Amino acid sequence: MSKGAHDSRSEVDEILGEAVRHLEWLRDAGVGDVPLSAVAGRATTNTPRTANTTATPAATTTTMTRTATVTPNPARGSSPYTQADKGCGSPALLAIREEVGECTRCKLAGGRTKLVFGVGSASAELMFVGEGPGADEDLQGEPFVGKAGQLLTKMIVAMGFQREEVYIANVVKCRPPGNRDPEGDEIAACERFLKSQIAAVNPRVLVALGRFAVQTLLRDTTPISRQRGRWRTYEGVRLMPTFHPAYLLRNPAEKKNAWEDLQQVMKELGKPPPAK
Ligand code: SF4
Numbered sequence: 001m002s003k004g005a006h007d008s009r010s011e012v013d014e015i016l017g018e019a020v021r022h023l024e025w026l027r028d029a030g031v032g033d034v035p036l037s038a039v040a041g042r043a044t045t046n047t048p049r050t051a052n053t054t055a056t057p058a059a060t061t062t063t064m065t066r067t068a069t070v071t072p073n074p075a076r077g078s079s080p081y082t083q084a085d086k087g088c089g090s091p092a093l094l095a096i097r098e099e100v101g102e103c104t105r106c107k108l109a110g111g112r113t114k115l116v117f118g119v120g121s122a123s124a125e126l127m128f129v130g131e132g133p134g135a136d137e138d139l140q141g142e143p144f145v146g147k148a149g150q151l152l153t154k155m156i157v158a159m160g161f162q163r164e165e166v167y168i169a170n171v172v173k174c175r176p177p178g179n180r181d182p183e184g185d186e187i188a189a190c191e192r193f194l195k196s197q198i199a200a201v202n203p204r205v206l207v208a209l210g211r212f213a214v215q216t217l218l219r220d221t222t223p224i225s226r227q228r229g230r231w232r233t234y235e236g237v238r239l240m241p242t243f244h245p246a247y248l249l250r251n252p253a254e255k256k257n258a259w260e261d262l263q264q265v266m267k268e269l270g271k272p273p274p275a276k
Helices: 003-028 036-045 091-100 107-111 135-140 147-158 184-201 211-218 245-250 252-268
Strands: 126-130 167-170 205-209 232-234 237-242
Touching: 091 184, 107 184, 126 147, 126 184, 126 211, 147 245, 147 252, 167 184, 184 211, 205 211, 205 252, 211 232, 211 237, 237 252, 245 252
Parallel strands: 126 167, 126 205, 205 237
Antiparallel strands: 232 237
């Protein structure tokens, strides 16, 4: 076999292997009530959801154990949730929302007004992961709707997307009291839902906003100021760490760096560079 043919064969094997691993992960994540044919078709059509071959980022790969363990809700027939609910726009996402239910798995349940599951397109190629709901999000039941959310929306639009085209979710789904940082036991109780959401959406690129999103997904406690702007990999998905919009509101001088990070994401997704 020629070297070129051998390389092509290796590439195909790698893609097929990744597709199989993704299907297994979906099954393990408990979103197997999606018709398998639909999932398989999605894996096939999503094959282009790999690194832009024209981009040459200095990627650092992190190998993660696939630990998401959402199980189908046996009471699904009487579910109060529908695919029209925020962040539930596919059978897989709806199954995860049903599993979350009116969750009391951690102590944040007692202080919430509304559980904030997620929002956006179920087939988004770009997914943002934040930390947890603030006061506005807690009241409205939607992530990133306060001042930091307005900044995030501006950033999304500047990247050439509409907010509705991307998917947005947080590490914890309920507001920590007084907007304190989420604690380890709360993240441990909640992170499997986020991981299942990522598996269900299957984005081409993840943007991790701030240190809690980065630490949760990459298990890396390096300060975000040293991680931002460097491509990483989460479960085969390209991941760009950058600053949280709330941090940017407090430190506007960092907006320039965050924008540089997002321009790398635009390039990865084939978006035209912003006009000078
Ligand atoms: Fe459940 Fe997550 Fe809310 Fe805790 S933060 S109660 S684990 S949904």
